[in-house]
Amino acid sequence: MRLLAIGDVFGAPGRNAVRELLPRIKRELQPDFIIANAENSAHGFGITRKAAEDLFNAGIDVLTGGNHIFDNAEVYQFIDKERRLVRPANYPPQTPGIGWTVQTVGAKGLQIAVISLMGRAFMTAHLDCPIRTLESILKEIPADIYLRVVDFHGEATSEKQIIARYFDGALSLFWGTHTHVVTADECVLPLGTAYISDIGMTGVAESVLGMRIDLATERMLTSRPLRLEPADGKATLHGIIVEINETNGRGESIQRIKY
Numbered sequence: 001m002r003l004l005a006i007g008d009v010f011g012a013p014g015r016n017a018v019r020e021l022l023p024r025i026k027r028e029l030q031p032d033f034i035i036a037n038a039e040n041s042a043h044g045f046g047i048t049r050k051a052a053e054d055l056f057n058a059g060i061d062v063l064t065g066g067n068h069i070f071d072n073a074e075v076y077q078f079i080d081k082e083r084r085l086v087r088p089a090n091y092p093p094q095t096p097g098i099g100w101t102v103q104t105v106g107a108k109g110l111q112i113a114v115i116s117l118m119g120r121a122f123m124t125a126h127l128d129c130p131i132r133t134l135e136s137i138l139k140e141i142p143a144d145i146y147l148r149v150v151d152f153h154g155e156a157t158s159e160k161q162i163i164a165r166y167f168d169g170a171l172s173l174f175w176g177t178h179t180h181v182v183t184a185d186e187c188v189l190p191l192g193t194a195y196i197s198d199i200g201m202t203g204v205a206e207s208v209l210g211m212r213i214d215l216a217t218e219r220m221l222t223s224r225p226l227r228l229e230p231a232d233g234k235a236t237l238h239g240i241i242v243e244i245n246e247t248n249g250r251g252e253s254i255q256r257i258k259y
Contacts, residue, residue, distance in 0.1 A: 001246050004031035007238040009175050010203030010210035017235035019058040021259045029241050033105045038063040038176045044230040046072030064116040066153035088118035089121045090133040112147035119154020146249030149173040157197040168193045172244045172251050175199050180209040182238050186254045194251025200238030207231035
């Protein structure tokens with residue numbers, strides 16, 4: 001099975017890039033299943049119904065979240081009903097939405113468990129331990145579902161590497177999001193979990209992590225709490241294409257992509 005994961009979709013430019021580039025990517029890479037992080041898809045802050053529908057209509061199968069998933073209050077209108085949208089599973093149990101979902105992979109009829117988790121190192125949210133949370137989820141997933149993937153939303157590469165290695169062999173794929181900067185450490189770990197610390201961003205390249213350069217610079221120079229705004233311009237799509245063995249769920253290869 002070929003899985004495509006797309007880095008943090010940032011605002012309208014990121015959504016437009018997904019819509020315009022995905023047909024070409026599908027022709028060239030032929031993914032069976034597509035996941036995108038969408039916590040910044042609505043003007044850089046949170047997700048709205050329109051932003052979600054834009055991405056689903058473009059061909060995304062599952063959307064994952066992170067620390068900005070609840071920035072736009074409109075999400076509360078649909079997050080409990082939409083099984084293709086997952087927020088970090090280690091939010092407190094009473095938090096709206098779900099932290100993982102099982103979906104069917106196209107015509108193949110395979111089932112895949114998609115899990116969203118968030119790190120605690122250098123993050124502000126009060127979260128449950130991601131390791132304990134993931135241990136609990138893996139016990140709930142039926143044993144005959146071999147395809148198990150995690151979008152880990154976090155700052156620290158060390159935290160991501162520790163957790164990925166802790167669960168090596170129990171997961172098909174563990175990839176990082178949140179920093180909006182691609183790392184070059186993609187590999188298949190010894191027991192068969194494909195891994196990369198961060199798959200980057202899908203948004204305007206001439207920006208500061210998707211935001212306007214002038215506003216981000218002025219905010220740093222003056223220490224004033226200026227509201228940042230998404231940048232305009234040409235967008236770049238970053239992600240990974242991963243080969244997963246359908247019979248045992250092990251990752252076989254992982255490659256960075258940029259369009």
